[in-house]
Amino acid sequence: MLENLRDEIDKIDEKLVALLAARFSAAEKIAIEKQKTGKNVFDGDRERKILEKIRRLAREKNFSPAIATRIFENLFHESRRAQEIKRKQL
Numbered sequence: 001m002l003e004n005l006r007d008e009i010d011k012i013d014e015k016l017v018a019l020l021a022a023r024f025s026a027a028e029k030i031a032i033e034k035q036k037t038g039k040n041v042f043d044g045d046r047e048r049k050i051l052e053k054i055r056r057l058a059r060e061k062n063f064s065p066a067i068a069t070r071i072f073e074n075l076f077h078e079s080r081r082a083q084e085i086k087r088k089q090l
Contacts, residue, residue, distance in 0.1 A: 028083065
């Protein structure tokens with residue numbers, strides 16, 4: 001039983017990593033567009049809107065909005081960092 005549950009988590013982790021890789025690839029593309037248009041990497045309004053949506057989705061899935069918020073705040077931080085690195089490469 002425990003091994004089956006761990007296998008399930010391993011499969012979920014694989015999917016999460018694939019999704020994160022896709023998200024960060026999109027973030028790098030966004031960095032390029034922001035550079036072209038002179039926009040800042042940080043967009044507080046966009047992040048607030050996303051967090052509102054994430055909290056709503058978490059509640060709908062019976063998942064802690066607080067945990068979802070912390071996870072996405074970390075994603076935003078790392079995404080901004082990746083965008084800054086990408087902009088320096090341009």
